[in-house]
Amino acid sequence: MTSVVYDGTYEGWLTAVFDIYEYKLDDVVFAKGEQAAAFLFGTRHEVTTEDRKAKRVLKGLQQRLSSTALKNINLTFLSEIDYSEDIMLRFVRYAFSSGVNVEQDLANRLVWEVWEAARRVRKEAHRMEAFVRFKLTKDDLYDPLYYAVIEPQCDVLPLISDHFKNRYADQRWLIYDLKRKYGIYYDLEMLNTVEVQFSDKLGSAQIKAELCDEREEHFQNLWCRYFGAVNIEARKNLRLQMKHMPKRYWKYLTEKMPDYHRS
Numbered sequence: 001m002t003s004v005v006y007d008g009t010y011e012g013w014l015t016a017v018f019d020i021y022e023y024k025l026d027d028v029v030f031a032k033g034e035q036a037a038a039f040l041f042g043t044r045h046e047v048t049t050e051d052r053k054a055k056r057v058l059k060g061l062q063q064r065l066s067s068t069a070l071k072n073i074n075l076t077f078l079s080e081i082d083y084s085e086d087i088m089l090r091f092v093r094y095a096f097s098s099g100v101n102v103e104q105d106l107a108n109r110l111v112w113e114v115w116e117a118a119r120r121v122r123k124e125a126h127r128m129e130a131f132v133r134f135k136l137t138k139d140d141l142y143d144p145l146y147y148a149v150i151e152p153q154c155d156v157l158p159l160i161s162d163h164f165k166n167r168y169a170d171q172r173w174l175i176y177d178l179k180r181k182y183g184i185y186y187d188l189e190m191l192n193t194v195e196v197q198f199s200d201k202l203g204s205a206q207i208k209a210e211l212c213d214e215r216e217e218h219f220q221n222l223w224c225r226y227f228g229a230v231n232i233e234a235r236k237n238l239r240l241q242m243k244h245m246p247k248r249y250w251k252y253l254t255e256k257m258p259d260y261h262r263s
Helices: 010-022 033-038 051-062 067-079 084-097 109-131 157-167 205-211 216-230 238-244 247-252 254-262
Strands: 002-006 028-032 043-046 145-150 172-177 182-186 191-194
Touching: 002 010, 010 028, 010 051, 010 067, 010 084, 028 084, 051 067, 051 084, 067 084, 067 109, 084 109, 109 157, 109 247, 145 247, 157 172, 157 182, 157 191
Parallel strands: 002 028, 002 043, 145 172
Antiparallel strands: 172 182, 182 191
16 A cells, blocks of 8 residues: 655645556555654655646546536545545546546446535535624724634635625625634735634634624624514424524524524
8 A cells, every 4th residue: 555645735636646647556545744644554655746747637637527527526625525535536547547528427436426525515615605704803993804713514715715705895804714724814905815823712702802893792783683583483493494504503603693502
């Protein structure tokens, strides 16, 4: 068995695929840099990310797959499901070895696993576009900054950043992924990837008091009152609500925080 160690980026994974074919590596297992020490047996292949190699792999796939199928491979990478890199590699090998386009062969497990992982990421990204709640920080009154914290199951920040850039083009904002310890910051001109050392207790009253503008509590109370006013108690269906708004999102939803802390 060969441990293929790469830097954890999509470009690094594509470079790893190039090396696997170039060095004719067969029985491989992927490992990110920090995980490599866990593999004590077998040989080890270090991957140096190279744009040239990544583009060679992409060009080969473009000749065999549609843009949608190529996107699905990238989404599978963002899904962070178990063995996602291996699933992607098996699919790529199937695509390269077949003389026809294989992306519609959903009866094949290799194709189905990539399609299903991509569907999961798209669903999570769609939910994040709906469930992000910005809060006003104690920043410059004339140049305010709004922040939001998320913990999605998949790494969806790269997918939702353009949505919020277009929707909130006239204000500075930061969406921070607490699980992956990075965020997307919009400065009224460009989107930037940033790393911020936020506490894991970011939702606590103490941290809110340190970060939020004094007017923010008033705005949140207004939103909760509105949410309560439009809610029709007689038609309340908690099971349906939790189907469309799973409870794992509640702690960052202003209108659901009272319910979250009661449970």
